[in-house]
Amino acid sequence: MSYWHAVLLAIVEGLTEFLPISSTGHMIITSALLGIPVTAFTKLYLVVIQLGAILSVLAVYWKRFFQSFDFYLKLLVAFLPIVVVGLLLKKHIDALLDSVTTVAVMLLVGGVVLLFVDKWFPQETPQEGGRPVTNPSFKEALLIGLFQCLAVVPGVSRSAATIIGGLTQKLTRRAAAEFAFFLAMPTMAAAAVKDVYDYYKDAHAQGTDLAHLFTAEQLKQLALGNVVAFVVALLAIQVFVGFVTKYGFRAFGIYRIIVGGILLILIGLGINLKLV
Structure with missing residues (x-):
């Protein structure tokens, strides 16, 4: 992987980590x-640079x-389910990362x-019953x-799934998005630590020491x-919250359908989009 590849992937990560369009999916594409080339390091890189993006939440x-x-x-409490699922299904998840x-x-x-989320969960102001506080019950x-x-x-998009989960609990769009951002920090940090440990374990088995x-x-x-992902995500996260609060999720749904449809057409035409 070249430095140009590293920077471009980091830009994609920063732009998409907090949008409901799947950062992992876009980096795979x-x-x-x-x-x-798919190597152990490039797979690790795709996970570790998410740390830079989630630090933008702290900033x-x-x-x-x-x-x-x-x-x-x-x-x-919100973090524990993904830990259990991740540990149980890690091999299957890793296999899907190549698809x-x-x-x-x-x-x-x-x-x-x-396309239907805004209809299912119409925007409510705090006065109308929407809960603006980013602090749900247990x-x-x-x-x-x-x-x-x-x-x-x-x-699927971690951001989309988590935000929709918040909307089902009567949080406003802003509150649901912000709780999803906070939840991203332990989730992505744990994924990075686990992948670095697995990377080290595999390398150690082949005779490579920590140094x-x-x-x-x-x-x-x-x-x-990580630096590029942090800077790009810092801008993206603020734009996204304002956009989704005002306009909702329909535009992201249309974008996903277009991109997914194009990819399926290309795959159907026999164009090789497999990772090498």
Whole structure:
């Protein structure tokens, strides 16, 4: 993987991590279109640069992190389902990461769902019953966490699944989006730590020690990717909250249907979009 590839993937990650269009799906598509070779490091890179993106949540909402301990317990409750599912299904999830077809189908299906989300959950102001506070109950946090589990399938979108979970619990669009952002931090951090550990375990089994786990070039790519993802996500997260609060999710649904449809047509025509 070249530095150009590293930067481009980081831009895609920063733009899409908090949009309901699947950041993992878009990075898989980008990798396939660019012909980036699939190695253990490139797979790890796609996960680790998500750390840079989620740090933008801390930068934007840093005052919110001084909330009650109760709030963090609720984040933990929402986080636990994805831990269980991730540990149980990791091998199957990793296999799906190589499938552009899976991404295309899930983009299409998820797009259809987003077309109706605004109708199913009409925007409510706090005075009309919508709950603006990003602090659901423990039961609601658990249900939102269960929705997040849908995102283990590439192309579903962790952001979309979690936000819809929040909407089902009567949160406003803004509150649902913001809780999804907060929940992304432990989720993505845990995924990165787990993948780094697995990467080390595999490398150690082949005789590589910790000091030589990454080459100097790979460390530079990881650092560069996280910085780029952070800066891009910092801008994207603020634009997204304002857009979805005002206009809803229909535009994202249309986008997903178009992209998913194009990919399925290309695959049907026999154009090779498989990761190499």
